[in-house]
Amino acid sequence: MDFRLTDDQRALQRGVRELLAGRFGPEALRAAVDRGGTVDRELWRELGAAGFFSLRLPEAQGGAGLGLPEAVLVFEEAGRALLNGPLVATHVAAERSPEAAEGTCVVTCATQLRSLITHFAAADAALVIHGTGIRTRRPKDLPHTRPVRSMDPLTPLHRIPDGTPKAPPRPDTVLLTAAEQLGSAARTTDMAVRYAGEREQFGQPIGGFQAVKHLCAQMLVRTELARSAVYAAAITEDFTEIAGAKLLADEAAVRNARDCLQVHGGMGFTWEAEVHLHLKRAWLRGQMWLTAAEAEEIQADALASAL
Amino acid sequence: MDLTYTEEEEAFRARLREWLDLSLPKLSARPDPLDWPGRRAYDTTWQRMLYDAGYADVHWDASPTQRLIFLEETERAGAPYVGANFVGLLHAGPTIAAEGTAEQRERWLPPVLRGDEIWCQGFSEPDAGSDLASLRTKAVRDGDSYVVTGSKIWTSHAEVADWCELLVRTDPDAPRHRGISWLAMRMDAPGVTVRPLRTLAGSAEFAEVFLDEVRVPVANRVGEENDGWRVTMVTLSFERGTAFVGEVVACRRTLGELAAAARANGTWDDRVLRRGLGRLNAEFSALWRLIQWNVSESQKTGGVPGVGGSVFKLRYSHARQELYEAAAQILGPDAFDLDRQWAADRLSSLSYTIAAGTSQIQRNIVAERILGLPKGR
Ligand SMILES: Cc1cc2nc3c(=O)[nH]c(=O)nc-3n(C[C@H](O)[C@H](O)[C@H](O)COP(=O)(O)OP(=O)(O)OC[C@H]3O[C@@H](n4cnc5c(N)ncnc54)[C@H](O)[C@@H]3O)c2cc1C
Numbered sequence: 001m002d003f004r005l006t007d008d009q010r011a012l013q014r015g016v017r018e019l020l021a022g023r024f025g026p027e028a029l030r031a032a033v034d035r036g037g038t039v040d041r042e043l044w045r046e047l048g049a050a051g052f053f054s055l056r057l058p059e060a061q062g063g064a065g066l067g068l069p070e071a072v073l074v075f076e077e078a079g080r081a082l083l084n085g086p087l088v089a090t091h092v093a094a095e096r097s098p099e100a101a102e103g104t105c106v107v108t109c110a111t112q113l114r115s116l117i118t119h120f121a122a123a124d125a126a127l128v129i130h131g132t133g134i135r136t137r138r139p140k141d142l143p144h145t146r147p148v149r150s151m152d153p154l155t156p157l158h159r160i161p162d163g164t165p166k167a168p169p170r171p172d173t174v175l176l177t178a179a180e181q182l183g184s185a186a187r188t189t190d191m192a193v194r195y196a197g198e199r200e201q202f203g204q205p206i207g208g209f210q211a212v213k214h215l216c217a218q219m220l221v222r223t224e225l226a227r228s229a230v231y232a233a234a235i236t237e238d239f240t241e242i243a244g245a246k247l248l249a250d251e252a253a254v255r256n257a258r259d260c261l262q263v264h265g266g267m268g269f270t271w272e273a274e275v276h277l278h279l280k281r282a283w284l285r286g287q288m289w290l291t292a293a294e295a296e297e298i299q300a301d302a303l304a305s306a307l
Numbered sequence: 308m309d310l311t312y313t314e315e316e317e318a319f320r321a322r323l324r325e326w327l328d329l330s331l332p333k334l335s336a337r338p339d340p341l342d343w344p345g346r347r348a349y350d351t352t353w354q355r356m357l358y359d360a361g362y363a364d365v366h367w368d369a370s371p372t373q374r375l376i377f378l379e380e381t382e383r384a385g386a387p388y389v390g391a392n393f394v395g396l397l398h399a400g401p402t403i404a405a406e407g408t409a410e411q412r413e414r415w416l417p418p419v420l421r422g423d424e425i426w427c428q429g430f431s432e433p434d435a436g437s438d439l440a441s442l443r444t445k446a447v448r449d450g451d452s453y454v455v456t457g458s459k460i461w462t463s464h465a466e467v468a469d470w471c472e473l474l475v476r477t478d479p480d481a482p483r484h485r486g487i488s489w490l491a492m493r494m495d496a497p498g499v500t501v502r503p504l505r506t507l508a509g510s511a512e513f514a515e516v517f518l519d520e521v522r523v524p525v526a527n528r529v530g531e532e533n534d535g536w537r538v539t540m541v542t543l544s545f546e547r548g549t550a551f552v553g554e555v556v557a558c559r560r561t562l563g564e565l566a567a568a569a570r571a572n573g574t575w576d577d578r579v580l581r582r583g584l585g586r587l588n589a590e591f592s593a594l595w596r597l598i599q600w601n602v603s604e605s606q607k608t609g610g611v612p613g614v615g616g617s618v619f620k621l622r623y624s625h626a627r628q629e630l631y632e633a634a635a636q637i638l639g640p641d642a643f644d645l646d647r648q649w650a651a652d653r654l655s656s657l658s659y660t661i662a663a664g665t666s667q668i669q670r671n672i673v674a675e676r677i678l679g680l681p682k683g684r
Contacts, residue, residue, distance in 0.1 A: 001312050001372050003596075003603035009308065069308050193678045208683030210671065216678055217670035221621050228596035229589070235310050244589030299585030303566040304575070 003231070005073075012066075013073045019050055020081040029274070032084050037154040039085040039106050039122045048103015052078075052087075053094040057101060063094075068172060072179040072234040079183025079253075082277055084154040086119045088112075088176045088289075089127055092134065097125070110142060110160060111167055112288050120145055120158040130167040152280035169289040171242045175233055177285050178246040181253035182223070182230050184278050188253075188260035189219040191275065196263055206263075215259045222252040240302040247295040253282035310599065312372065320376045326360055327384040337387070340510050340651065347425060347467040350390030354422030363420040366396050367404055371602040375552065382556035391464050395419035395426035399472040402489075402542045407529050415470070415491065427468035427494070429459040429516060430539070436461075437668050439474070440483045440536065444518060446475035446490065452522040453477070453490065455498075458515060461662075465501045465514035468494050472542070473523075478533050487535035489542075491527040498522075508654035509645070543664070544616065551623055552598055558630055559591045561652075565630075569637045583633050590626050594619070614676050617669045624659035624666060631656045 005013070023043060032040065047053065055071050057063025064070075071091070078087055089109035090100050099105035108123040117126065126142060128135045139145075142160060150157040193216050196207030206212045229245040257279035261268035268275050286292065312320070334353060338345030357363045365377045366389075381388070389396050400419045403411055418424035435442040444457025455475055462471070471492045478486030494501070498521035503511035530538040566584055569575040601615040631653035635642040644650055660666045674680045 001316070001375075001599065001603070002309050002606070003599045004606075005308055189678075193680060196680060204683065205681050207674075207680035210667075210683065213674035213680050213683070214667070214670040216680060217621070217673035220673055220678060221618050224600075224615075224618050225590075225593050225597055225622055228600045229593035231308060232310060232593075232596040232599070235308055241592060244592050247586065247589045248593050293582065295589070296582035296585035299588040300566075300581045301585075303563060303584060303588050304570065306563055307567050307570065 003228075009070060009073060012070055013077065016050075016052075016074050016077040017080070019046075020077055020083060024081050024083055026274075029082060029277075033153045033277070037084050037119075037150070037152070037156050039119060041106070044085065044090075044106060045103045048101065053091045053103055054101040055091075057094060062098070062101060067234075068175065068237060069231065069234040071172070071176060072230060075176045075179035076183035076186075076230075079180030080187040082154065082184065082187070082274070082281065086123065087180070088173050091176065092129070092170065092173060093125065093127055093136070096134070097136070099124075107136075109173075110137065112173070113157075113284075114166075114287070115160050116148065116157050117142070117145065117160055118155050118157055121147075121156060129170055129173070132170060134170075152277070152284050154277060154281060155284055171237065171239050174246050174289045175230065175242045177288050178226075178230050178233075178242070178249035181246075181249035181282060181285055182226050184282055185219070185223045185226060185249065185252035185256040188256040188275065188278050189216065189223050192216050192219060192256075192260040192263040195267075199265075212263055215263055219256045219259050222248075222256060226252040240298055243290060243295040243298040246290050247292055247299070250282070250286040250292060250295075254279070254286055257282050312376065316372055316376060319373055320380060323362070323377065323380050324384070326362075327380060327386060330356055330360070331384060331386055334387075343467050343511065347391050350387065350392050351422035351425070353387045353390070354392050354396075354420070358421050363422075367401055371605055375599065375602055378553040379556055382553050382560070388553050388557075391425050391467055392419070392422065394428045394464070394468075394472065395424065395470075398428060398542045399426045399470070399491075402472070402538060403491075403529055405541055406489075406538050410526075411491075411529060424469040425464065425467055426470045426472060427462050427465045429462055429465075429471040429473040429492070431461045432458060433460050437665060439539070440487070442474055442476060442487065444473075444475050445479065446477050446488065446523070448477075448525070449522075451525045453488075453525060453528075455490075455492070455518050455521045455523055458517045460515050461504075461513045462501075462516045463513045465494070465516050466503055466511065470494060471516070474535055474539060477535075481533060484536045486533050487539070488532050489529045489535040489538040490523050491529065492521065492523045496521050496523070506655075507657065508651060551620065554627070555591060555594050555598060555623065558627060559588075559595070561634075562587055562591060562630060565634050565637060572637070572639075574637045574639075580633070580636055583636075587626065587630055587633060590622075591630075594623055594626060597622075614672060617664075617672045618677070620663065621666055621669045621673065627659050628656045 051064050052074060054063040055066050055074060059065045086108040090107040093107035094101035100107050105124040106122055107125045107127060108117060108119045109127040109129060110117050111129045120139060123139055126137045126139060128137055144161045145158040148157040148159050196212050196216060197205055199206050226249040229248045233241040233245040257275060261275045261279060264273055264275055267273050338349050365374055396419060400416060403415050430439060432442050432444060446453035446455045471494055473490045473492045475488055475490055476486050477488040498519040500517040502515045504514055506512045574580050597619055601619060604615060634649050635653060638649055641647055642650055675682055
């Protein structure tokens with residue numbers, strides 16, 4: 001047993017982080033907010049070219065033949081950068097659509113957020129996922145969808161009036177969303193620590209005050225527990241473990257964003273600071289594919305069936 | 308990233324499992340928690356059985372992965388953990404192995420492994436708990452002895468210990484961290500008085516130790532004179548890094564028993580309670596994964612656990628308390644019956660956020676040593 005990342009995995013992680021830092025830095029993020037969160041098609045194609053969507057496809061299908069652990073590392077970086085767009089749905093759609101794999105087509109999903117659908121206006125196709133099966137619909141096959149004023153400025157939402165069939169979520173969609181939450185949790189920890197080391201009050205950096213220091217320490221503890229859970233679930237692919245990973249990653253992302261906001265004081269409550277974007281997205285992802293209540297029931301079932 | 312065990316490791320597991328199946332039935336029944344001599348006898352017998360079977364030094368010499376397997380299997384089989392041997396096996400032993408001279412290793416390690424000698428930890432003092440470096444017990448050199456005077460507190464298992472890993476101040480004029488030395492003291496030396504303290508769980512788990520001109524040979528000093536703080540940091544990294552691993556396996560078993568109890572008494576139908584157990588299940592599974600992560604990381608540092616131990620201890624100590632709070636809700640009135648193991652365990656769980664460094668101190672460590680935030684007060 002050696003849980004550490006291999007050299008290849010570390011190189012992949014570094015590569016994606018550099019790509020996103022160059023292509024989706026603070027200015028691009030602000031531009032995305034100003035655009036109302038619509039997908040940057042050019043960036044989408046670049047992600048496609050870099051293998052973001054085709055990562056797990058066999059080499060014969062133009063993929064890299066990598067596994068869930070590698071996909072998790074890549075989605076963690078996306079979460080860290082707060083990259084917007086229906087990333088998980090397009091990644092899944094790549095299995096059956098070369099355009100999705102290449103990033104020339106944006107695919108959302110109608111069964112990820114109960115009666116809401118994300119990035120509907122920008123999407124070329126919408127998936128409907130039933131268990132392990134998927135069906136592709138075109139947006140016009142989902143009539144009467146109405147725009148909703150989305151709380152997350154980076155995730156446009158529409159309401160599907162008839163609701164959508166409730167189906168058990170695909171494990172990989174749950175885990176990749178958890179990986180995004182993990183990246184976000186790690187990022188808000190970094191942001192809080194950096195701010196606490198720079199901002200001075202009472203003649204010293206606020207990070208020297210224990211009340212602030214302890215908030216930051218707890219953020220790291222949540223992140224590292226979630227990381228162990230998410231990485232292990234990527235290796236075992238066990239659905240109970242995946243559900244647990246989502247539960248802990250949701251908690252880490254939401255609570256870390258809240259603590260980060262607190263550490264930033266009044267600045268944290270402004271539109272300018274990035275913190276609110278992490279919090280709003282973390283709340284949204286917490287409801288995607290698998291909610292905390294559902295994850296807890298899955299865990300409880302596992303306990304009961306082990307009796 | 309690989310969570311599978313090698314063939315060699317699986318063979319180790321299979322051999323161990325077979326030995327446990329054969330040996331555990333030979334062990335007498337667990338003694339009453341209040342019967343200290345009985346507990347000592349039970350724990351040292353178990354250590355002797357491990358010694359004879361070649362497993363005694365698993366906490367020191369085995370690979371970190373073998374140690375994990377050992378803890379997993381012994382816990383699963385319901386075998387005793389280190390018990391009264393915990394200081395010798397988990398802190399003093401590894402510290403002497405890392406910092407002691409060849410002579411010292413030869414003198415002290417084999418009796419720990421054989422279960423012949425029990426150690427206790429004399430670090431904390433009435434005025435030096437979290438602020439350990441402010442300790443005042445003084446040791447004055449007289450020929451080839453130190454003459455030690457002062458008092459220690461919260462010394463676990465002091466009543467049954469043969470040896471004490473003792474921190475003393477050998478230079479009162481040096482800066483706080485610089486004047487400390489690490490000594491091995493016999494508990495039956497003239498001038499040592501042990502006064503048991505009753506814990507809130509009712510047992511005499513720890514004691515006050517008064518030291519009145521106790522003579523300790525200079526040869527019993529581990530590390531250089533006045534370099535004891537560095538040696539102490541080695542001890543503490545073992546204490547936080549690996550000492551709790553076996554307990555996570557035990558908590559997972561306890562959680563399963565709790566689910567069974569909830570099904571039997573109908574509280575399982577209470578959605579809030581049921582989901583709370585589900586959440587704890589996710590939490591303890593993740594804590595196990597975090598241990599595997601820390602163990603893998605420690606392979607880089609030759610098996611000495613890093614500050615990751617503080618991250619683990621913080622989350623684990625709180626999770627353990629939540630587990631017993633959930634138990635109390637599910638068991639209802641039975642939770643007040645001290646003859647039920649649940650009740651005793653619930654009480655003892657309260658010490659986890661205090662012993663081996665309080666949660667507040669662990670947060671300082673994480674913030675300063677991992678996150679690099681400024682030291683403050
Ligand atoms: C069951 C048990 C077994 C033990 N066994 C042993 C043993 O075998 N040998 C041994 O040497 N010791 C032992 N201890 C002692 C243990 O290490 C100390 O209790 C612990 O380090 C706390 O010290 P204290 O009790 O003096 O509390 P204090 O240091 O007085 O702390 C009181 C409170 O103040 C907080 N506090 C103190 N300083 C700070 C700070 N800088 N920032 C924020 N908060 C702070 C603490 O977190 C705590 O909440 C044991 C303790 C227990 C409970």
